[in-house]
Amino acid sequence: MPGTRSQYKAKTAAAKLDAPTIEGIVNYIKKNDVKRIIVMSGAGISTDSGIPDFRSKGTGLYDNLQKFNLPYAEAIFDIDYFMEKPEPFYALAKELYPGKYYPTKTHYFIRLLHEKGMLLRNFTQNIDTLERLAGLDEDLIVEAHGSFATASCVECKNVADPAQVKKKVLKGEVARCSSCDGLIKPDITFFGQNLPKRFFKRLHDFSEADLLIVIGTSLQVQPFASLIDDVPDYVPRLLINKEKAGDHHTSHSGFDFKWKYGKKRDALFLGDCNEGVQKFAELMGWKDDLESLYNKEHAKLKSIWEAETLAEKVEKEHEAEEEEKQIEKETKSEDEKQHKEIEALAKVLEEKLHIPSDPQESKDRSNATSSSK
């Protein structure tokens, strides 16, 4: 229900930060009852886990795809190119498949916002599912570009078994649909495809937000990038990123970190996102909460994965032993079969050509023949 003009004026007046910094944002939070924060995140929050982002010079994925001989870098996520040549994407998927990358401190910071009762939603562009792995309930996440969590046939849309798809991908094989033999693709939004329905269903969250935090994204891809302008213009916005992003040069859209147009609402932390969220947590008095959440959850996940790896190793050894036993059994039965065949052949020879199959008998015979001459 829209408010009145005076309510709007009061809110706009209240939205003045005292500085375009994380300190300015935290002071604002402490003075106002901020409870509905939207976090918009990108590949920059996963680089510390070992997953490259897309556009960082030199290290970004798009600078390291030469081996796939693509017509252009983003072809690896282009639906038409995938239909023609699925192999490059599958090879990349093998490198990026979830199950060996840990959530970063930034992922746990987003979870901590929820635990403090202040997170409305996390809109992420990332497909690595690290937000889920960090323990965020999927209702709090909008995976704007889909994710590896599910997979389906590009032809008949048949839902594929994610475990089977993962097995194929990790073996370097292209998965095909069991009912129509079409190509199976993880439900990642490729260029040329629509964003998931959930993205559009949750867009109204931005009208309800009372703070926007944008972390680890170059804000190059639409329609995600322009979401920063979807929060009411009295809502403060914080960018935590290694480089400036989203600062268009018009007064009505994009970040205005210099407050040139009068709205003292945008703040910037230029640097590593883990350092930025750590500073935010310290200023909020949550330093120990973030540390202990991260350390506890990271250790838990590490022990689960180590146990799984050990179990897989034991299973592989067991399978190898079984295989060996089977080969032994088959060789033995092969030997027995051959032995029987030789015996049968010897019998035939003995009957047809009177050649005794037993060497001793033939010796006795030849002695007997020679002595009778």
Ligand code: APR
């Ligand atoms: N701390 C802070 N910022 C970082 C860090 C870090 N540790 N690492 C990288 N960054 C910043 C980079 O400087 C860059 O501005 O994160 C941003 C990552 O930008 P991109 O590589 O463009 O990734 P993203 O914005 O998520 O890409 C959006 O593009 O190709 C599509 O679908 C793909 O979802 C992806 C979309």
